[in-house]
Amino acid sequence: xxxxxxxxxxxxxxxxxxxxxxxxxxxxxxxxxxxxxxxxxxxxxxxxxxxxxxxxxxxxxxxxxxxxxxxxxxxxxxxxxxxxxxxxxxxxxxxxxxxxxxxxxxxxxxxxxxxxxxxxxxxxxxxxxxxxxxxxxxxxxxxxxxxxxxxxxxxxxxxxxxxxxxxxxxxxxxxxxxxxxxxxxxxxxxxxxxxxxxxxxxxxxxxxxxxxxxxxxxxxxxxxxxxxxxxxxxxxxxxxxxx
Ligand code: ADP
Ligand code: MG
Numbered sequence: 001x002x003x004x005x006x007x008x009x010x011x012x013x014x015x016x017x018x019x020x021x022x023x024x025x026x027x028x029x030x031x032x033x034x035x036x037x038x039x040x041x042x043x044x045x046x047x048x049x050x051x052x053x054x055x056x057x058x059x060x061x062x063x064x065x066x067x068x069x070x071x072x073x074x075x076x077x078x079x080x081x082x083x084x085x086x087x088x089x090x091x092x093x094x095x096x097x098x099x100x101x102x103x104x105x106x107x108x109x110x111x112x113x114x115x116x117x118x119x120x121x122x123x124x125x126x127x128x129x130x131x132x133x134x135x136x137x138x139x140x141x142x143x144x145x146x147x148x149x150x151x152x153x154x155x156x157x158x159x160x161x162x163x164x165x166x167x168x169x170x171x172x173x174x175x176x177x178x179x180x181x182x183x184x185x186x187x188x189x190x191x192x193x194x195x196x197x198x199x200x201x202x203x204x205x206x207x208x209x210x211x212x213x214x215x216x217x218x219x220x221x222x223x224x225x226x227x228x229x230x231x232x233x234x235x236x237x238x239x240x241x242x243x
Pocket of ligand 1: 039041
């Protein structure tokens with residue numbers, strides 16, 4: 001469903017120029033959960049940001065359902081694909097209530113049944129009406145991430161791009177959010193691309209994964225291979241040993 005081919009991106013000018021993505025390529029099937037793992041600075045978030053349409057100066061080719069993604073963030077792309085950040089404040093405004101956060105995309109996209117869609121979405125992510133008028137600072141970390149997930153899903157996208165969605169949370173809350181993400185995917189047949197440095201998260205949630213190192217994909221494997229010692233790439237082995 002999603003293909004990324006020869007994706008390249010750099011930042012800076014002249015002698016300051018730094019190539020961050022070198023020839024990144026992978027494909028993700030419809031309904032699949034695909035993990036991108038690798039050490040900090042390897043370029044994982046940058047790949048997601050390219051897909052999400054947050055950068056426009058990349059080279060290469062990205063397609064969804066056979067259609068090429070352009071360099072602009074279109075309404076259609078927003079409807080198809082949404083991103084969840086490590087820090088829920090990446091998508092929640094500190095002075096907007098939960099209600100406002102969930103209503104905004106519905107208003108922008110002129111969706112019908114707005115109040116009803118918000119109610120249904122709150123239930124879907126394990127919250128209820130009593131949260132509608134709270135501000136982000138009146139929520140726990142886990143509740144805040146639930147609201148960020150609700151906002152990402154309110155336009156009913158087919159694809160969720162998840163950038164370290166549990167890394168900022170307490171360990172007990174991490175499990176709750178991972179279970180919620182697994183549940184949502186099972187129920188709605190969503191496709192996930194999940195970035196993490198935590199292999200436990202990948203084993204829990206992903207079907208396959210790619211390992212990134214210095215802006216390149218150095219290995220692609222089934223996440224079941226992580227559990228049974230079938231991993232041959234030395235870099236992957238250190239990642240496995242580290243958990
Ligand atoms: P990861 O998510 O794997 O930790 P990132 O994709 O965030 O890595 O970053 C990869 C590299 O690109 C890092 O060296 C980072 O400093 C650099 N980088 C990321 N975003 C920018 C930016 N907007 N401007 C300049 N350099 C950036
Ligand atoms: Mg990152």
